[in-house]
Amino acid sequence: MPGSWVVVLASFAYLGVLFAIAWVADRRADQGRSLIANPTIYALSLAVYCTTWTFYGSVGRAAVTGIGFLPIYLGPTLMMALGWFVIHKIVRVAKANRITSIADFVASRYGKSQLLGGLVTVIAVVGVIPYIALQLKAVSNSFTILAAAPEIVMPARAAAVPLLQDSALYVAMIMAAFTILFGTRHLDATERHEGMVAAIAFESVVKLVAFLAVGLYVSYGLFDGIGDIFARARALPQLEKLLTASDTAAGYGSWAALTFLSLLSVLLLPRQFQIAVVENVNEAHLKRAIWLFPLYLFLINLFVLPIALGGLLHFGMAGGVDADTFVLTLPLANQSEGLALLAYIGGLSAATGMVIVETIALSTMVCNDLVMPLLLRRGWFNLAARSDLSGLLLEIRRWAIVVILMLGYAYFRLAGEAYALVSIGLISFAAVAQFAPVVIGGLYWKGGTRSGALAGLGAGFAVWIYTLLLPSFAKSGWLPADFMSAGLFGIELLRPQHLFGLTGLDEIGHCLLWSLLANIGAYIGVSLTRAPDAREARQASLFVDALRSEETGRWRGRIAVGGTAAQVVELLALAGRFLGPEKAQAAFERYARTRNIALAQLTADPDLVHFAESQLAGAIGSASARVMVASVVEEEPLGLDEVMNILDEASQVRAYSHELELKSQELTRATAELRAANAQLRELDRMKDDFISTVTHELRTPLTSIRAFSEMLQDDPRIDLAERSRFLGIIVGETERLSRLINQILDLAKLESGRAEWTSVAVDLGQVIREACASLSQLYKEKGVALTLEIAEPLPTVMADRDRLMQVMINLLSNAVKFVAPRTGRVKVGASGTASGVRVSVADNGPGIRPEERETIFEKFRQGGQDVLTDKPQGTGLGLPISRQIVEYFGGNLWLEPPREQGDGANFVFTLPLPPGDNAPQQ
């Protein structure tokens, strides 16, 4: 018979084995040959989900509800199928952001909020305490039963046992000590505990083997197989109803609610988050866990109903033996102490696994998200002055572990006896389900805000307390019973488990409905009252788009001005205070090595700051790490400057496009100009061709004449002298015309090409006019044309080329005399000063010029009155174009004045401007 010392010895031996496994795994991890980098180990460690609830409690529940214990395992099975999306994403996010707990996760998601991290921690601790109480109760009960063997003794009510004789207290203390040894020996920036994971995986094997052994023993040792048990059960009406589910809406509703609850819990329980996410070595391990973990659940549940039915058949239904203890009492009652001891060890492993991981996860949360932010904020312990805080961090965690276990024990004393194991566990499940909206919502919805998360969690938690936690106290007699039956303040609508008069649900379903309703409603409703701010939006996209982009969170800030080398030292010192100087030094050296530079060459660029922050995040949580790093490095918030930068970029783009538009307009304009220039060139080309053909034509006319008369002189020697001299006169005249023509063409070419030689002197126009008239007076006399001068002396002096002006005057006067009729012809020359210069006109009483010719006569080789075929051309057709060129060269104009009345002849006018600045006389 195992006396209590044997049980104690076995317990400590088992714990010793666990410790040895953990020690070896830690050693291997330090050597870089990780023991747990294996998908099977990962899947087995996930089975920390199966606690004493599973090991003892499932049988108890099966003894009451038949298959009602199963939803707790079907939910996780379903969740793991979704694990490929959800857990994968959480793992990716957690690794990228160095997230070390579910509180850290939620805080980080909603803008690294310390308040939110604290709230999640409080909910987790309060919510999980009943669950820890459950483990204490199970272990202490199993110890009591085994120690009392061979008698089957049911443990007394805990409250009835004096405190110091209560085995549960000692169980709690031993577990606290063991967990402290296990999880807080040293501080790891990543919060990963390889040794612990290895031990947990080992424990999973132990509890599965133990449970299967008991199951096989009961089914095939005590009975003739499962069929036999079922056959016997069917014979008894009380047991027969356990073989079917209660066929009511409430029954199925409760079934669905429990499935849903456990589906969430397998993800959101702090210890599940710790194992599945934080301790995950490789994302690919998830692949095997997705089916291996459900298979584990399947196996461990195979014999639950047979053991429950076997126990009920064996001990009877009177209730002398608690069904929660059948796993232990069935072997004991049949003198199989060895198997009972194995079952006890299995139960112990289920309990220790849960307690170790849960309290380590909770202590990390309490330390990082509750105590450190408070200490940092309040300035207690003068943290800023302490050089190495890693010891303090470990101390906080150790105390957190002790406090959590003692709270668990307190709950066990207060309320534990009123419930079966499973019911206690479900209270915790309902509490952690409150994380679902903020976690799942945070992963897939970018609109969730910090205040929305706070409101949702707060509301859900409050409803949970009111509808589940307080009633559990009331049932234990710690609160007045009429609180339950009459409601708060005697208001019927506020009855905790029939809130607003809702009936027809069990207490879990009832709590789940109201709490999640309040939670989701507040989360979404409050989130939608405002748009996420810059930091929330950034974190949201980091989380929601985690699987989409590989880019991890970057420290957005710029390093404050000053020596960057000094800041590297400050960052190192900061990390050293929390991680321990040597560890921090080693981490920074590792980081420098990955950059292929020496530690001294590091600069405090955003990458290094991000690295330092993530190192710190491992030790004190992301929210606190941000605050600490910000104390050394001035983070640049997404402030006005950054917004302006973004705006600048936008406006630059707009400016570019505007510029582009202008350019294209310019191009269009230039193209049009080019096209016009091209057209002008073509026109000029055509004009040049015209000019050449005209010139050659003009040259040929006198040549033809000269040649004809010369041939006549040559061919006919008999021509008389008078005729001869007339012919020779014509030849000479034509030759003169020809040379004049050529001179004028040359002159025009010079003028047009700009190669003409100009002199610019002060010219007295009156004198020029008189001289021109004098030189032509003989011509006028011969033709009998009257020439009159009207010069308004003194004319202002103009700057011009005297000879050229003379050329203009002679051209105009000779034109006039050419066209007026002999004898009756009159030519009048007028000159006067005007405000802007000198105006000279040459008017005649000839036939005049038709209006349509008024401009063309200024073109080359056009002569007035050429349509009269009989008229012999009397000039070269170049005089007027040359005159106009000359006048325009000196800034004046030459034009044909329209006739004032019928019978007026041509009236040519030209003006010349005064020299710029004055009308001073000659210099």
Added chain:
Amino acid sequence: MYRSRLTAQRLAAVFLLGCLLFNYPLLALFNKSAAVFGIPVLYAYIFVAWLGFILLVATIIEGRQD
């Protein structure tokens, strides 16, 4: 990438199938006091469906070609 998305879709479909299999009303179909090979129908159904579900998930996830 495409295969991975296909796997995800298959798993999502299997999840929905599981929700159907392990809940009312399919569950109610087997909620009878009959027995197969001496095992209650409901009990047998859940465990067979459970195992089938796990095998299906394992086939999908382990059968990936990447």
